[in-house]
Amino acid sequence: MKNFPCRQHELEAKIKEWQKINPDIIRIDHVDSYSGYKVYGITISDFTIPSAQKRAHYFSQPHAHEPGTTAGMIDVIEQLVTGKDIYGRPTTLNLKEVLSRAILSFCPNGNPFGREKAPVDCWDGSYCDNERFWCWMRGDDPENPGHMWKRLNVWDIRDYNAPDPVGIVYEQIGEFRYAEPNRTQESSYFKIFNKLDAQYHFEAWFDLHQCEEFRQKNYNCEVLLCSKEFCNPAKEPENIQWAHQVLEAWAEYPGLFPDPAPVPLSYTGEQLEYFRANWSPLHQRINIINTEVKNNSPEMTPELQLKAQSIAIEVSIKRLMKK
Ligand SMILES: [Zn+2]
Structure with missing residues (x-):
């Protein structure tokens, strides 16, 4: 186990x-x-x-x-x-x-x-520092590289210059739509x-x-x-x-x-x-x-x-x- x-x-x-x-x-x-x-x-x-x-x-x-x-x-x-x-x-x-x-x-x-998109099982500080961790969390801002992207409840990828990959905090809820789970029904x-x-x-x-x-x-x-x-x-x-x-x-x-x-x-x-x-x-x-x-x-x-x-x-x- x-x-x-x-x-x-x-x-x-x-x-x-x-x-x-x-x-x-x-x-x-x-x-x-x-x-x-x-x-x-x-x-x-x-x-x-x-x-x-x-x-x-x-x-x-x-x-x-x-x-x-x-x-x-x-x-x-x-x-x-x-x-x-x-x-x-x-x-x-x-x-x-x-x-x-x-x-x-x-x-x-x-x-x-x-x-499933997380690069590690447990975040224990050995993989990256907090700045990089936050870029994994919300995505790396294309307009400000090295810094995390926006925190939105629900968003459409066609409306933004969005990070690639999208931050792992977001759940894909439609073809183009993403959501932070505890911020939308x-x-x-x-x-x-x-x-x-x-x-x-x-x-x-x-x-x-x-x-x-x-x-x-x-x-x-x-x-x-x-x-x-x-x-x-x-x-x-x-x-x-x-x-x-x-x-x-x-x-x-x-x-x-x-x-x-x-x-x-x-x-x-x-x-x-x-x-x-x-x-x-x-x-x-x-x-x-x-x-x-x-x-x-x-x-x-x-x-x-x-x-x-x-x-x-x-x-x-x-x-x-x-x-
Ligand atoms: Zn949390």
């Missing part, structure tokens, strides 16, 4: 393996993306127990250049199905209780089209969420991310809260409590140095409006927080990137069990 599963074929091999090991606790949904890749929603629960008595929680990742999120989700699903993590260590989750009381849905690879990332949410009516959504820079240099992970521009004041106290539980668990793990305070999303202008349009209605109904775990840095080994995400998910599952 490879210890940083993040590619589409690795996810599909795992799904087959999990279905063989424990077919009764796993349901696989998908949407067909324009590029031909399936974008999966994997749901784990004891389906012999009626859903009405259970808590439903969603975990996802939109960004192809943040593969530790995929590996972390695969690690947790492995624990739920086999009782061991992908390194063979026993899970700390009480599986009987979790499977009987929760519905846990995962979208481990929200943009396989972008992920047209992405496969939102389509699979909407499909599963219609079935399970999630009460919480943990969206997993990675980034390169933090408020202070010694931090390497943080939890993001909703923007103050459109958060639901009735939901925020629980989001903040949840965030602190994740931050405390990270602080106990060797090599992780979390920003001790959760950070509200700080976008302004156009980016804020993309988020308001796509996320504001969800924040009114669901508890939602995000991880940010450091990417493309030598101290962030593949195992540390993976474990930061899986710890955050495990804390969220344990928290759900205490409700």
Whole structure:
């Protein structure tokens, strides 16, 4: 077993393996993306127990250049199905209780089209510096070579002097159209969420991310809260409590140095409006927080990137069990 599963074929091999090991606790949904890749929603629960008595929680990742999120989700699903993590260590989750009381849905690879174009499996700083990394992420700007291109929600390649190749953050959603998955409902990332949410009516959504820079240099992970521009004041106290539980668990793990305070999303202008349009209605109904775990840095080994995400998910599952 490879210890940083993040590619589409690795996810599909795992799904087959999990279905063989424990077919009764796993349901696989998908949407067909324009590029031909399936974008999966994997749901784990004891389906012999009626859903009405259970808590439903969603975990996802939109960004192809943040593969530790995929590996972390695969690690947790492995624990739920086999009782061991992908390194063979026993899970700390009480599986009987979790499977009987929760519905846990995962979208481990929200943009396989972008992920498959990544030149490396894990960004650990050995392939390129951050400037080059950002050019992989959004494309190398033809009008300003060596610098990353624009950040757009949805765009048509005929309307721009676009990078070649297009940045891996973008999902191709039509012959000429591309999208950043967490900024438009047209992405496969939102389509699979909407499909599963219609079935399970999630009460919480943990969206997993990675980034390169933090408020202070010694931090390497943080939890993001909703923007103050459109958060639901009735939901925020629980989001903040949840965030602190994740931050405390990270602080106990060797090599992780979390920003001790959760950070509200700080976008302004156009980016804020993309988020308001796509996320504001969800924040009114669901508890939602995000991880940010450091990417493309030598101290962030593949195992540390993976474990930061899986710890955050495990804390969220344990928290759900205490409700
Ligand atoms: Zn991200």
